[in-house]
Amino acid sequence: MINWNLFREMDSLRREMDEIFRSVGAGDLVENAFMPGPGARRFPRLNLREDGDHYYLYALLPGVDTDHLDMNMVGNTLTLSGERMEEVSEQKRTWHRRERGAGKFLRTIELPAEVDARGVKAEFRNGVLEVVIPKAEEAKPKRIDIKVK
Amino acid sequence: MTDKNLTVQNEKPLSRESLQSRERFLTPAVDIFETDNGLTLVADLPGMTNDDLNIDIDQGVLTLHGVPGRQAKGDSLFGEFSMPGYYRQFRLAEQLDAGSAEAELKNGVLTLHLPKAEAAKPKRIEIKTVH
Numbered sequence: 001m002i003n004w005n006l007f008r009e010m011d012s013l014r015r016e017m018d019e020i021f022r023s024v025g026a027g028d029l030v031e032n033a034f035m036p037g038p039g040a041r042r043f044p045r046l047n048l049r050e051d052g053d054h055y056y057l058y059a060l061l062p063g064v065d066t067d068h069l070d071m072n073m074v075g076n077t078l079t080l081s082g083e084r085m086e087e088v089s090e091q092k093r094t095w096h097r098r099e100r101g102a103g104k105f106l107r108t109i110e111l112p113a114e115v116d117a118r119g120v121k122a123e124f125r126n127g128v129l130e131v132v133i134p135k136a137e138e139a140k141p142k143r144i145d146i147k148v149k
Numbered sequence: 150m151t152d153k154n155l156t157v158q159n160e161k162p163l164s165r166e167s168l169q170s171r172e173r174f175l176t177p178a179v180d181i182f183e184t185d186n187g188l189t190l191v192a193d194l195p196g197m198t199n200d201d202l203n204i205d206i207d208q209g210v211l212t213l214h215g216v217p218g219r220q221a222k223g224d225s226l227f228g229e230f231s232m233p234g235y236y237r238q239f240r241l242a243e244q245l246d247a248g249s250a251e252a253e254l255k256n257g258v259l260t261l262h263l264p265k266a267e268a269a270k271p272k273r274i275e276i277k278t279v280h
Contacts (some may be wrong), residue, residue, distance in 0.1 A: 045230040049223035056223045058229055062195040084182035086190075094150045099178040100193055112226070123217075126194035127257015 042104045044080070044129075052141055055111055062127035063100075069124070071131070073117045078131070081106040112138035119146040159272030174236035177213065181239075185271060188245060188266035195230050195257035202254060205263065206247040211239045213259070 045060040059080060062071065063071045069082040086102035114136035163220045180191040194202065196217035241247065246266040253260045260278035 041217065042229065046227075047225065047230060047255050048227040049221055050226050051223040054223065055226075056221065058221055059256075060195040062193040064256065085243075093182040093184055096181040096183060100180045101192065124256075126198055126217075126221075126254075127193070137217075 013099065042107070043101070045109065046109060048111075050135075053135055055115065055135065057109065057131040057133065059107075059129040059131075060127065061124070061129050064127070066124050069129070071122060073115075073120055073133075075082070075117075076111040076113065076115050077108060078111065078133070079106065079108045080129075108118075113117065157231075170183070174214075174234045175232075176237050176240070177235045179237070183243060183253050187262060188241075190239075190259075190261040192237070192257050192259045192261070194235055197235070197254065197259075199254055204234075204250075204252055204259075206241065206250065209241050209243060211247075211261075213237045225259065231274065 030032075032116040044061045044064075049056040049058070049101040056111075057078065061082075061084075063082050064082055068085060070080070072079045081104070083104045084102045111133065116134045118138050120131060122129060152169050176215050177192045179193075182189055190211075192213060194213075194215070196219065197215050198218065202213070202215035205214070214234070214236050216249055217232050241263065244266050245263045247263065251262045
């Protein structure tokens with residue numbers, strides 16, 4: 001049965017182009033979706049932010065139970081590891097799409113300055129982990145007054 | 150072959166609008182599976198709350214759409230993701246009973262269950278013996 005649809009063909013072509021961009025490391029150009037997938041893509045995705053006194057680390061961990069999430073801090077290196085469990089069901093399922101991945105992950109991030117490991121706080125909300133890491137006293141920016149003579 | 154009829158067909162043929170919106174939104178990863186009772190869609194939507202997410206079914210097209218409300222603190226040093234919002238559409242088979250769909254959002258994962266309409270459920274027909 002011929003079921004040719006111009007729009008569908010165009011769409012699949014566009015997807016293939018996106019894949020090519022991603023595979024050569026220009027993934028940022030296509031603003032790709034959060035997709036851990038079964039492949040070797042980086043998971044979880046991390047964003048690191050800062051203000052004067054803190055670093056803020058955000059990790060996208062949808063569907064990860066905090067019981068299966070582990071965070072360690074050695075010096076100024078933070079390690080996040082865990083497992084995204086696959087939902088098991090007795091019922092017979094027919095899959096139509098399967099894009100979400102499952103499995104173990106581990107990521108390490110080195111913070112750019114000394115931090116106070118004892119003051120680290122983490123919150124998990126709606127699948128996003130927020131880690132607040134206070135900077136060590138010596139790493140905080142200091143304001144220096146300039147005297148006019 | 151009857152099973153095949155209930156697949157979620159490819160996304161709606163893209164109109165100009167939906168092509169444009171793809172530029173600004175992320176396409177969430179989804180799992181879709183079918184059981185005898187209906188179709189279940191599971192989507193990764195990290196950062197979304199119940200209030201942020203809109204799920205519409207209009208003329209057989211399911212639209213997931215939303216912008217996370219919570220903003221990150223501080224200034225960016227290093228980034229691997231951005232959260233401009235999520236958008237994805239699916240065309241649903243007519244045999245699904247959209248009126249009694251149930252959705253749950255937990256830990257950034259949406260589970261949407263669409264039961265099959267009574268008429269589309271597999272039925273066993275008893276054969277009566279007539280004497």
